[in-house]
Amino acid sequence: MPVARLERIVNAPHxxxxxxxxxxxxxxxxxxxxxxVEFSCEGNTIGARRxxxxxxxxxxxxxxxxxxxxxxxxxxxxxxxxxxxxxPMRDYVAVVRLASVDAGHTKVVWEGHxxxxxxxxxxxxxxxxxxxxxxxxxxxxxxxxxxxxxxxPY
Numbered sequence: 009m010p011v012a013r014l015e016r017i018v019n020a021p022h023x024x025x026x027x028x029x030x031x032x033x034x035x036x037x038x039x040x041x042x043x044x045v046e047f048s049c050e051g052n053t054i055g056a057r058r059x060x061x062x063x064x065x066x067x068x069x070x071x072x073x074x075x076x077x078x079x080x081x082x083x084x085x086x087x088x089x090x091x092x093x094x095x096p097m098r099d100y101v102a103v104v105r106l107a108s109v110d111a112g113h114t115k116v117v118w119e120g121h122x123x124x125x126x127x128x129x130x131x132x133x134x135x136x137x138x139x140x141x142x143x144x145x146x147x148x149x150x151x152x153x154x155x156x157x158x159x160x161p162y
Contacts, residue, residue, distance in 0.1 A: 009099070010129040012120040012136035014150035018060075018144050022108040025116065027157040028147045029104055032056055037160040038146040046071070054079065057090070070094030082106060097127030113128040116144055 143154030
């Protein structure tokens with residue numbers, strides 16, 4: 009099973025990064041405006057689902073449904089894509105691990121485990137790590153701008 013992996017130091021305190029990632033409904037605020045044409049979330053409890061649909065230009069045809077599977081504060085979040093698979097992969101499960109580096113920096117290791125389907129592993133890995141980098145970069149940007157969790161950095 010392929011694994012897309014991003015390891016990165018985020019210039020924001022551990023609690024701030026955790027709060028963003030543990031807020032399962034905050035994902036839409038980390039996307040550039042207009043990327044998502046539809047977004048909703050059932051909450052932040054285990055089993056909650058979030059529903060997203062991208063603008064057609066991004067090449068994702070259909071709704072993505074993700075489920076929050078595990079949240080062990082403030083260290084690990086696990087979520088998976090369920091029900092629909094509009095992305096060129098199957099059996100996607102993401103594991104996000106956080107650790108404090110110092111008072112203002114957080115180490116994040118984000119892994120996406122999946123089964124190849126539709127695109128070669130290298131392309132899927134690139135797509136996933138680009139999304140992880142976008143989300144973490146925008147958490148960092150939100151922190152630098154003094155935004156609260158859930159307030160868009162855009």
